[in-house]
Amino acid sequence: MSKPKEKIFDVNLFKRLFTYIKPYNLVFIGLLIMVVLSAAFSAATPYLTKYAIDNSIAVKLKEDFLFYIIIMLVVLILQTVIQLCFIYYAAWLGQNLVKDVRTKLFNHLLRFKMKYYDNSSVGVLITRSVTDMERIADIFGQGLFMIVKDLLTMIVVFAVMVYINVKLSIIVFIMLPLLLYATRIFQKVMKKAFEEVRTEVSNLNSFVQERLTGMKILQLFTREDTEFKKFKAINERHKKGWLKTVWYNSIFFPLADLSGSIAMGLVAWYGGLHVVLEGSDVSQGDLIAFIMFIPMLFRPLRQIADKFNTLQMGMVAANRVFKVLDTTSQIDDHGTHIAETFRGDIDFKNVFFNYVEDEAVLKGISFKVKSGDTVAIVGATGAGKSTIINLLNRFYEIKDGVISVDGINIKDVTLESLRTQIAVVLQDVFLFADTILNNITLNHPEITEEQVYQAAKDIGIHDFIMSLPNGYHYNVKERGVMLSSGQRQLISFLRAYVTNPSILVLDEATSSVDSYSEQLIQNATDKITKGRTSIVIAHRLATIKKADKIIVMDSGKIVEQGTHNELLKRENGYYRNLYEVQFLKEDVA
Template sequence: MSKTKENIFDFKLFKRLFKYIQPYKGVFFGLVVLVILLAGLSAATPYITKYAIDDSIASKESKDFLFYIFIMLAVLLFQTVFQLSFIYYAAYLGQNLVMDVRVKLFDHLLRFKMKYFDNSSVGVLITRAVTDMERIADIFGQGLFMIFRDLLTMTVVFIVMVSINLKLSLIVFIMLPILLYATRIFQKFMKKAFEEVRTEVSNLNSFVQERLTGMKILQLFTREAVEYKNFKAINERHKKGWLKTVWYNSIFFPIADLSGSITVGLIAWYGGLNVVLAGKVSEGDLIAFIMFVPMLFRPLRQIADKFNTLQMGMVAATRVFKVIDTTSQIDDTGTLVAEHFKGDIKFKNVRFSYVKDEEVLKGVSFNVEAGETVAIVGATGAGKSTIINLLNRFYEINDGQILVDETNIKDVTLSSLRTQIAVVLQDVFLFADTILNNIMLNHPEVTEEDVHKAAKDIGIHDFIMTLPNGYHYNVKERGVMLSSGQRQLISFLRAYVTNPSILVLDEATSSVDSYSEQLIQNATDKITKGRTSIVIAHRLATIKKADKILVMDAGEIVEQGTHKDLLKKQNGYYKNLYEVQFLQEEIA
């Protein structure tokens, strides 16, 4: 077990969290002052009660009794105001701090390599950014300051009790070690239990997110019964994790209550005998101590309860900072800002692997002249889409060079590089927003008029206007309100409206209806005209007009040339691929 897990408190982690308090130092120190005031006032009521009883009730003289009542009312009023301020500003500090951490986490995630997301569960990342963040907020809103207040309250009560009557104090202190030991054991087991709970919550979120996203596949393959069974199993583990915490609570809190009750009984017994028989303890002392016991034991019980919250927050903070500490960003060390590319592209002996020692590209070299349309074809897994990913620097190459206009893309800032390269993917992702916002993507230089003009240029304005509210039609999550062909058309417009220097079409005409395909083909002819374009397609009929075709197989370029030139090669890879596909279309 790691050192972090062995320690009940992770002071290093707290120190890191405290760095986020710097903008809110005034609130933090204000809370410290409120804690001190509340702790001081906590012992005031029993102390005043003692003198009210001894000076007025026991002596049967009521001249100062009303004065004591007014003092107690003033104390209660101040306690109420301070308590209200304390609760509000503790939560205020926690929410502001967690907002800053969440923004930093999300900003960090935005710059991760695609490889990180390839190997990470979306559900787990959502848990880190949402649920875990609330647990961190609870560290300050319900944990740390509450514990500090309770500890200070116990200290003040302890001092006042000793100053009033040492013997009665000793009775109370005999029971404290038992409760302190039980508290420490409780905290130790609860930390392990909460780590298990957080793990199961992440697993549950991940499972639900994936199944809801892939609901169509589940129903198509009649997986409902199987997934229901899997979901029950995950929920069972989640339930068991939480029941462990409930079990520990059900043991500890009755022990804490029993200890307090026994202590009150001993004080009543011992103090009562001394009041009646020996007169060594005053009636005021006895009543004050009976009031003090809950004030001493309840904070200890609450500390254990708040410590649960604190530990959940610590576990959550550890997980969040683990993501923040992950160095998975593409090195954005380039200094050149690309305002426009002519469009010359060169791959020089590029080698790349998603998994170590399993090369996907094996020394790929090719040239694309400015303004050319180059098609890349090959079987699934040949490395076609990988070329696009590397051109956009979603992944880092293992060896070789990628040049645009004779400049290594590593020397160009990531933002300007990707701004000049527009990509239309086969699997179009649309946000739950309007068509207009999905096209503009908050691009500062693109206006609604620009979008309308671009849509008319590529021939899809009429299609958009047939939708309810036209450009302001909300396509819902992932664009479910549109067909695959319609989503593809929106992605073409999104690429075209930014006027990129280089255009990439990745399987853009696959799996769409004939009407949409015709619109897409017209749009393709329009947006590829006069700019460097790379087209990846399984359907070879769509790339006959390409200036050059690169044929890939198992991570290597095995042939290249025009459509006509490649068909002339006897037993050529492209010729065989074309004839097989043509024959299949004839049979269909």
Template sequence: MTKKKENIFDFVLFKRLFEYIKPYKGVFFGLLLLVVLLAVFSAATPYITKYAIDDSIAARASKGFLFYILLMLGVLVLQTIFQLLFIYYAAWLGQNLVMDVRVKLFNHLLRFKMKYYDNSSVGVLITRSVTDMERIADIFGQGLFMIFRDLLTMIVVFGVMVYINWRLSLIVFVMLPILLYATRIFQKYMKRAFEEVRNEVSNLNSFVQERITGMKILQLFTREDLEYKKFKEINERHKKGWVKTVWYNSIFFPLADLVSSVSIGLVAWYGGLSVVLDGIVSQGDLIAFIMFIPMLFRPLRQIADKFNTLQMGMVAATRVFKVIDTTSQIDDTGTHVADHFKGNIQFDNIHFSYVEDEVVLKGVSFKVNAGDTVAIVGATGAGKSTIINLLNRFYEINDGAILVDGINIKDVTLPSLRTQIAVVLQDVFLFADTILNNITLNNPEITEEDVFQAAKDIGIHDFIMSLPNGYNYNVKERGVMLSSGQRQLISFLRAYVTNPSILVLDEATSSVDSYSEQLIQNATDKITKGRTSIVIAHRLATVKKADKIIVMDAGKIVEQGTHDELLKKENGYYKNLYEVQFLQEETIV
């Protein structure tokens, strides 16, 4: 089995990146012009020096010497100006390009199925969206154009050297293949090293992000020492990856300096003898070549250095485009725009699995009449939350159909479907922002007056106003400044203020204080009144008030009916659940 040849530069990937340059093609071609000018002006200084020495210093004549000095000064001034413009606009182009790629990536991430996030590391996605993006910017700001400039400088210098003296050029060019070969080997190994580094950076980000998020659990179970050891192991692998790049650099760059120094020595030896003995080489030629040699070898050395930057950028781009190329979106092929639902819901023989061959729902069928409240009860893992996920099309069903007002939800446009269905989840997520912005989610159609009135309607306006700065209180990351009950109240208001046609509640009040629980219960009564509601019930009060109770077990509906109807079934699942769980609650109350 033959090993696939490893390319040190991915032209297909670069071609794809080049598509993002099109909006800035004026700047791109301007940079190419600057590359040409910089290469020409770089070679001009030694060339002018040659004639200044031969025509004035060696000839012991002052005539024209001032002209050469002023000419050289003008070249240096223009070279400085062009260099400034080149550095600025190369970085400007890189940042604009990466801004466009980052926006496209984030827009793509916003539309992924929940299944994608179930199987993906948050730390890795953050690395792709932030760190890898900066490496892509470096492709243009510090890599590609720098390499073009150095290559063109070498070509121009090569031509001028041959034009001045081909004999001295031959000495230099004999040494050049050694450095070219070393450069190619260096680039090959550096690409492998940088791929390893990027992998370890992703692992490091994932590990740190998860541990910081779950710090309370780590400390509760005294896992600090164990996690510290794991972090040291990951950090060690990351360090080893970087040490490889340092090792390759420490070999290549001294070798490049050695070849350059040997070339200067050989030119000085041969050229010096020629100046003294036969005059084949002029003093100006010798000085010019001593100036030219670093200009020929230094760009090659810099190309290798910039190629490191380019390789890191290309590796990062590969990872970013892998996410962009991922097709994990819900197919939004619906044509019906739902302005409002009456609220009739029907689940028709639904089969679903999160993981292939691990069925979660097994032929689930039920109906909800408009305006009714349906409670779903059952043991953990019975499939209750899955029903919520499917109604909002967070996941695609394997078989069956979900209808709202007789219309298959696949025929409804995804934005309009989700706009008409509000969800209050058990795990409330709040952004590091004000309470007002967490309620409106920056929706310009929801005014402050709407929020105030909605808060008063469900009885939590006074609670919010009791907080520092009221509705402008910043709850910090994930709402840590609020209790679980307070976060739950905010989520109720967030759902209510959108005036949805259908409401889905994962009513989690098991860990809240009695005051917050009473507020939540009142809010539940208000928010569900006259509105089709599906409630995953955790409290007896909600279950008893429901127009229908759906009892689930192991992915199937085992019983349906009202509270009183289900209690009449001898050895019924709900009756047993009621006696074990809900009756204890009723006794306590």
């Protein structure tokens, strides 16, 4: 089967991009008017020069010469003003359009399923949201309108040249077919080259972003040299991609200049020869005008090829961005029930789930959590404990079964109200490069600073926060690097508590902390779990012992349920063996 012919210019993609221009139609129409005027004024100067030479200089009449000079000066001033407005508003339109597309893209990204991010590179998504967006802006600021302007200029110049002198025009146009053919070939190879460049830019961004984020691991395991070699390889491919575009430019643009020079030489030879002859149909003004016209005809063609590069880069970027926008990876939010609060009765009925097709993670689990109870979930790594939390929040869709809260299927509850009523404290706490206060409230308009103070006092961490420089306004920097793991965990507890959730989830939230922070965390845990339904992915023994019920999981199934004492009484029970292996030393200590 033959490979489908690749499009040099995707009209459908361009039409879609144009839908974002509608709010700025007046500016768009104004730019088109400026394009027409600019083309007209460009051709006016050589035409006026011809008349000035033929009607004044050639016949030695000084009276009208000043008039022509003044007219040319006015045309030049108007052309400059139009050019200034054109450049500014073309860029203005491009930046406003890309602002709207970027806003839509980010809003789209905010609502993707977690599965999408599991399978996507952060570096690539950053490239789509930032670098590719700037390329789209260039479509209008440096591409489309410039191409239209140059094309119209060529048409006007072509018409005026034919009107002035047909024979000289034919000489000039002999060189155009060759240049037009070269331009088409240039456009095809440049499109392919730019696609390669954009791919390598994405790879480079992704690689650098991941290595900078994981720099501590690289240095701990002395992988600097290995990763440097990988970076050099990616950087080399990026360089080769760009050098292809440079090579194509180095061939085409000298060829375009050569064509213009040959055309000008032919006109000078033929026109100059006929100017000295009596009764010739070529005047001095014609010759000078054509010498001025030739660069105006060939330079736009050269610029069109150059601007077409910009246009193609923008189109490649737009295609990549629209692919993300066209991705339907959102959780279906068709629920109509708005949960202002939950009692907290949770019911999992025969729930099946898999992250990857045919690789089951949960295998028909069923359990209930009563309102106000604290339930601990224990089991080996990979048993499916954290998956339960992800499904309760609808970060992923279950394959089969039903999950309900207060007897209502969570699919019938709006996503926003469901997640508002469930607060999660994770083991790996993520903090933004912002103040502690903003990391707690996440800029929620209804959570006041006074509420945060009171909540911090309630769970016993106000003094810890106030001991930091600037207290609640202390900037924790990127990912909270200015705080210890225990301190970050305390902030996450306060972030959960201040929202006053109906259901609280602690996903191994007390692991990997120092003894001082552990005591603060334990006190905070007792406070925030009191009187509300809580699910604890257990790590610390103290939390497990206090739980109203313990659910024991293994390989995606629930193997035991009961209280701490009930489970310990079972001979050769899974929990008892787990307790003796993992927790006995901690209990004795």
